[in-house]
Amino acid sequence: MKYATEFRDPKAAKAVLAAIARTADAIGATREKPVHIMEICGGHTHAIFRYGLDKLVHEGVEFIHGPGCPVCVLPMSRVDECVEIAERPGVILTTFGDAMRVPGTKRSLLQAKAAGADIRMVYSPLDALELARRNPDREVVFFGLGFETTTPSTALSIQQAAREGLTNFSVFCNHITVPEPIKALLDDPDMLLDGFIGPGHVSMVIGTHPYDFIARDYGKPIAVAGFEPLDLLQSVLMVLRQIAEGRAEVENQYARVVPEHGNPVSLAAIEDVYERRPSFEWRGLGEIDASGLRIREKYRAFDAEEKFGIGYGAGPRQVAEPEGCACGAAMTGRIKPTACPQFGRGCTPEMPLGALMVSSEGACAAYWQYGGARAAAE
Numbered sequence: 460m461k462y463a464t465e466f467r468d469p470k471a472a473k474a475v476l477a478a479i480a481r482t483a484d485a486i487g488a489t490r491e492k493p494v495h496i497m498e499i500c501g502g503h504t505h506a507i508f509r510y511g512l513d514k515l516v517h518e519g520v521e522f523i524h525g526p527g528c529p530v531c532v533l534p535m536s537r538v539d540e541c542v543e544i545a546e547r548p549g550v551i552l553t554t555f556g557d558a559m560r561v562p563g564t565k566r567s568l569l570q571a572k573a574a575g576a577d578i579r580m581v582y583s584p585l586d587a588l589e590l591a592r593r594n595p596d597r598e599v600v601f602f603g604l605g606f607e608t609t610t611p612s613t614a615l616s617i618q619q620a621a622r623e624g625l626t627n628f629s630v631f632c633n634h635i636t637v638p639e640p641i642k643a644l645l646d647d648p649d650m651l652l653d654g655f656i657g658p659g660h661v662s663m664v665i666g667t668h669p670y671d672f673i674a675r676d677y678g679k680p681i682a683v684a685g686f687e688p689l690d691l692l693q694s695v696l697m698v699l700r701q702i703a704e705g706r707a708e709v710e711n712q713y714a715r716v717v718p719e720h721g722n723p724v725s726l727a728a729i730e731d732v733y734e735r736r737p738s739f740e741w742r743g744l745g746e747i748d749a750s751g752l753r754i755r756e757k758y759r760a761f762d763a764e765e766k767f768g769i770g771y772g773a774g775p776r777q778v779a780e781p782e783g784c785a786c787g788a789a790m791t792g793r794i795k796p797t798a799c800p801q802f803g804r805g806c807t808p809e810m811p812l813g814a815l816m817v818s819s820e821g822a823c824a825a826y827w828q829y830g831g832a833r834a835a836a837e
């Protein structure tokens with residue numbers, strides 16, 4: 460398969476691993492004093508574990524798992540609000556499958572569905588739009604969730620609804636942005652980060668320049684990476700070489716997909732439909748300035764928060780994390796998932812306490828799926 464097979468070539472991988480080992484040795488990285496490289500994206504975390512890259516790279520390279528799983532960083536209060544909307548009479552709530560099992564304080568969307576709420580899984584916001592066309596007597600709400608990767612498709616569905624004059628379609632907007640939480644992590648004196656692997660899919664939309672501040676203001680290297688094993692290994696090597704040469708730059712390993720200036724059509728749709736919220740709450744990171752998007756005034760008729768009087772318009776609510784859960788620390792790379800006291804005990808994929816255990820991009824799910832269950836048992 461073009462663009463996949465050649466990026467899984469074992470011979471090439473061995474050569475890159477040898478180069479990583481030489482560079483790690485040259486900069487004095489050891490198991491005791493490793494180089495900390497944060498992979499921002501949850502998709503990268505899963506790829507690292509799927510291909511065993513954490514075990515293949517030099518022992519002086521430590522992967523720190525970042526907050527790039529949009530379902531995981533959603534605070535429980537927003538899940539609660541989404542359940543509340545779904546339980547309103549006449550509502551059809553539509554969502555991506557990932558969000559169905561994310562626990563709220565009282566129940567998940569899946570549990571609300573079992574209790575009678577009309578909640579349907581969709582693959583695109585355009586599916587939700589079609590449901591609204593076919594059900595003019597019902598309110599169809601789309602659970603808009605995700606980073607810059609999914610933000611444009613939600614924007615396009617709102618623009619289309621406006622063109623068609625649909626009055627029974629709205630979006631519960633939880634779209635968030637990648638650069639702001641990275642800045643929050645870099646400002647945290649407890650975080651020891653030496654470099655970053657930048658998210659491939661997000662960067663396809665926003666390009667590479669939004670990361671300039673990481674190199675310019677914080678002196679940290681970053682390589683935007685693809686999702687195949689050789690993509691990730693090459694990006695690790697790029698970061699290590701920058702450290703070895705005393706450079707801090709934004710490099711683009713995924714140039715076959717990521718344009719330097721992003722996707723102009725997607726960026727225009729985002730600009731047209733959304734504006735920044737003053738701040739947005741992130742699970743594990745708290746409120747971060749300008750890190751969330753809301754629907755602009757001209758499309759306010761499609762804003763479920765306005766329509767149902769719920770969410771930030773009605774005042775943000777704070778909800779405590781379940782007792783003993785370390786989601787915040789695991790999500791920001793402060794601890795490994797297996798260090799959470801609940802991992803494999805009070806929290807499993809069947810009975811999750813936190814979103815990191817159920818999301819396809821969650822770090823706890825990655826550890827569980829690729830050997831963590833065994834680790835928990837041991």
Ligand code: SF4
Binds near residue numbers: 783787
């Ligand atoms: S194991 Fe469960 S409770 Fe612990 S950090 Fe992971 S998702 Fe959260």
